[in-house]
Amino acid sequence: MYQYNDNDQTLIEQRAAQFRRQTESFLKGQISDDQFRALRLMNGLYVQTHAPMLRVAGPYGLLNSKQFRKLAHIARTYDKNYCHFTTRQNIQFNWPQLEQVPDILEELASVQMHAIQTSGNCLRNTSSDHLAGVCVDEIEDPRPYCEIIRQWTTLHPEFAYLPRKFKIAVSGAKHDRAATQLHDIGLHLVKNDAGEIGFRVLVGGGLGRTPIIGQVIKPYLEKKHLLSYLEAILRIYNLFGRRDNKYKARIKILVKESGMEQFSELVEKEWLLIRDNLELDAARIEAIKAQFAPPAYEADAAQDTSFAKLQLENKAFSTWVKYNTADHKVPGYRAAFLSLKAPDSPPGDMTDTQLDAVADLADRYSFGEIRSTHRQNLIFADVKQADLFPLWQQLDALKLATPNNSTATDMICCPGLDFCSLANAGTISVAKEINEALDDLDYLHDIGDVKINMSGCMNGCAHQSVGHIGILGVDKKGVEWYQLTLGGSSENEAAIGERLGPSIAKDQVTKAVTTILDVYIKQRLDDESFLDMVKRVGINPFKEQVYANN
Amino acid sequence: MQIIKDKQIIDDSWSYIADDADLKDGDISVSLARWKKDKQMLLKSNSRIGVRIGPADSVEDIAADLKDIQLIELDFPAFADGRIFSHAWLLRGRYNYQGEIRATGHFMRDQVFYLSRVGVNAFSLEKTEDLPVALSNLNDFSVNYQKSIVNLR
Numbered sequence: 001m002y003q004y005n006d007n008d009q010t011l012i013e014q015r016a017a018q019f020r021r022q023t024e025s026f027l028k029g030q031i032s033d034d035q036f037r038a039l040r041l042m043n044g045l046y047v048q049t050h051a052p053m054l055r056v057a058g059p060y061g062l063l064n065s066k067q068f069r070k071l072a073h074i075a076r077t078y079d080k081n082y083c084h085f086t087t088r089q090n091i092q093f094n095w096p097q098l099e100q101v102p103d104i105l106e107e108l109a110s111v112q113m114h115a116i117q118t119s120g121n122c123l124r125n126t127s128s129d130h131l132a133g134v135c136v137d138e139i140e141d142p143r144p145y146c147e148i149i150r151q152w153t154t155l156h157p158e159f160a161y162l163p164r165k166f167k168i169a170v171s172g173a174k175h176d177r178a179a180t181q182l183h184d185i186g187l188h189l190v191k192n193d194a195g196e197i198g199f200r201v202l203v204g205g206g207l208g209r210t211p212i213i214g215q216v217i218k219p220y221l222e223k224k225h226l227l228s229y230l231e232a233i234l235r236i237y238n239l240f241g242r243r244d245n246k247y248k249a250r251i252k253i254l255v256k257e258s259g260m261e262q263f264s265e266l267v268e269k270e271w272l273l274i275r276d277n278l279e280l281d282a283a284r285i286e287a288i289k290a291q292f293a294p295p296a297y298e299a300d301a302a303q304d305t306s307f308a309k310l311q312l313e314n315k316a317f318s319t320w321v322k323y324n325t326a327d328h329k330v331p332g333y334r335a336a337f338l339s340l341k342a343p344d345s346p347p348g349d350m351t352d353t354q355l356d357a358v359a360d361l362a363d364r365y366s367f368g369e370i371r372s373t374h375r376q377n378l379i380f381a382d383v384k385q386a387d388l389f390p391l392w393q394q395l396d397a398l399k400l401a402t403p404n405n406s407t408a409t410d411m412i413c414c415p416g417l418d419f420c421s422l423a424n425a426g427t428i429s430v431a432k433e434i435n436e437a438l439d440d441l442d443y444l445h446d447i448g449d450v451k452i453n454m455s456g457c458m459n460g461c462a463h464q465s466v467g468h469i470g471i472l473g474v475d476k477k478g479v480e481w482y483q484l485t486l487g488g489s490s491e492n493e494a495a496i497g498e499r500l501g502p503s504i505a506k507d508q509v510t511k512a513v514t515t516i517l518d519v520y521i522k523q524r525l526d527d528e529s530f531l532d533m534v535k536r537v538g539i540n541p542f543k544e545q546v547y548a549n550n
Numbered sequence: 551m552q553i554i555k556d557k558q559i560i561d562d563s564w565s566y567i568a569d570d571a572d573l574k575d576g577d578i579s580v581s582l583a584r585w586k587k588d589k590q591m592l593l594k595s596n597s598r599i600g601v602r603i604g605p606a607d608s609v610e611d612i613a614a615d616l617k618d619i620q621l622i623e624l625d626f627p628a629f630a631d632g633r634i635f636s637h638a639w640l641l642r643g644r645y646n647y648q649g650e651i652r653a654t655g656h657f658m659r660d661q662v663f664y665l666s667r668v669g670v671n672a673f674s675l676e677k678t679e680d681l682p683v684a685l686s687n688l689n690d691f692s693v694n695y696q697k698s699i700v701n702l703r
Contacts (some may be wrong), residue, residue: 157667160630
């Protein structure tokens with residue numbers, strides 16, 4: 001993975017020092033609440049229900065064991081012994097003290113981490129495919145381009161006060177695992193007719209109150225023009241994006257209101273004027289690529305026979321392998337998911353003990369690297385098949401081996417009303433209840449690939465509008481109600497879920513979910529997935545049952 | 551009144567003339583609307599001329615006049631209006647404006663570093679007692695990932 005040079009290190013240290021000064025000025029009353037709000041948000045600091053919440057950047061989800069130990073230390077020293085992984089591959093601390101945040105940033109800087117631009121109306125952390133560089137369906141590894149974009153976005157002087165937040169995601173594989181169609185800009189590495197690799201550029205996607213699927217603005221962009229094209233889009237957005245209404249300020253609204261044709265004309269005109277000054281040279285790309293060279297894989301890893309044997313002997317192990325590991329491009333290796341969706345713990349949360357233990361396991365089994373995923377789990381990307389059994393045993397002891405990857409209990413869930421000051425409704429307790437109702441693993445595995453996403457308010461941090469089953473918490477006269485949607489997807493055939501009907505009471509949510517799953521089990525065709533069935537039959541069969549039972 | 555210009559605290563010689571006030575001698579700046587309306591009269595005067603631009607104005611509107619304008623004031627109605635940053639970039643990077651670009655209005659001293667990197671070389675702060683700190687804020691970072699407008703070419 002990318003290692004900081006002196007300039008990178010100096011920059012994050014100076015940023016931490018700058019934030020210390022800003023915090024001190026605020027505490028002395030020298031800058032207003034409003035001003036400090038903008039400054040702290042650009043450093044990932046929200047003021048929440050109980051305490052500030054600090055969001056730390058996980059650059060395109062890639063972290064190492066040393067950084068995990070630091071997160072554990074921060075959780076222990078400054079928080080209540082845990083942290084939370086987000087859908088954009090970042091890490092959140094829910095209980096820091098404002099006065100201590102500058103110290104936390106210094107701690108982070110000591111391991112090449114920071115909280116720069118993890119919130120606020122600016123260019124956010126770039127996210128990517130959690131299987132980048134190891135998956136079998138890859139056109140090219142997106143990580144070097146993510147790093148190039150990370151550097152370009154970091155402290156970009158012109159685009160620090162955008163109309164609204166701005167998120168970029170990059171995918172290099174045929175299967176989109178990074179929800180690129182639901183980002184302000186989505187980039188796909190693609191091959192053109194001449195066999196050269198460049199980018200397909202999408203713009204105007206986004207979730208939140210007005211979920212919209214991004215559209216292609218440039219079917220093929222040469223790599224050398226990556227930054228000039230991004231800059232052209234950002235300049236047009238910065239100049240013309242709406243600033244009169246924060247709910248209409250995302251680029252998706254600008255694209256929608258001006259029309260794709262007019263918007264892309266503006267971008268093209270701007271781009272042609274700047275592109276020759278902002279070319280990425282091949283040497284720079286190669287130098288960054290070198291930082292993502294494959295680790296030292298063992299040539300004879302596939303000759304191991306224990307892996308096949310142990311799967312036959314141990315059903316629990318083979319189930320875990322089936323659900324929580326993925327194919328790897330190198331024979332004899334697999335990628336292993338660490339489930340952060342144990343039945344009794346809030347989705348995406350990890351304790352300091354788990355963080356430390358995972359760091360040790362990463363060192364032993366996966367070249368010291370750990371990735372966070374869009375669905376709030378972790379991955380060891382490079383595990384030798386012979387190591388999977390001991391790894392599984394140790395993960396199991398840490399409650400990180402629930403074999404539920406991509407199943408109904410692998411829920412995406414925001415912190416909800418328990419922690420977030422924006423939320424209208426609780427999520428963690430509902431997730432727990434759904435988990436309890438789906439505690440039969442055979443039933444869960446029979447249902448198969450069902451993605452449940454649950455957000456505590458319409459800001460949609462947990463991407464409920466693209467969940468196969470989406471659950472949205474709403475407030476009705478001070479009471480928590482939940483709006484269900486069906487048929488959403490954030491993958492290749494991205495879709496916004498359709499509303500099932502009127503919102504339902506909190507104590508009815510779990511029953512509604514199990515009713516929906518029962519309808520699926522009864523009416524599915526042979527190998528039909530849940531999403532395929534919803535597409536085939538529409539929402540009515542589900543609606544009838546859910547509201548009949550209510 | 552003092553301002554920062556080219557990384558020094560200096561006395562300011564300019565006055566802004568409101569749209570309904572009479573023009574006067576000396577270094578004066580006017581709104582873009584007034585510039586468009588009274589351009590010929592302003593060009594005949596002995597004054598050095600500045601034009602004040604807000605976020606909603608288009609920099610393109612004065613691109614052809616830049617040789618006659620010695621000061622452009624980029625006026626922040628609110629610190630979060632980031633259009634100002636693109637205006638500065640366009641003035642320097644696209645229209646090659648060589649005169650003074652000054653940030654005025656409601657911006658924060660924590661923004662002067664970014665502003666300087668998009669081509670703003672003078673800063674008129676709301677509180678003059680903030681000038682020394684703002685001057686030091688120009689050195690908040692010694693390293694950068696993007697080309698500054700100052701060394702674009």
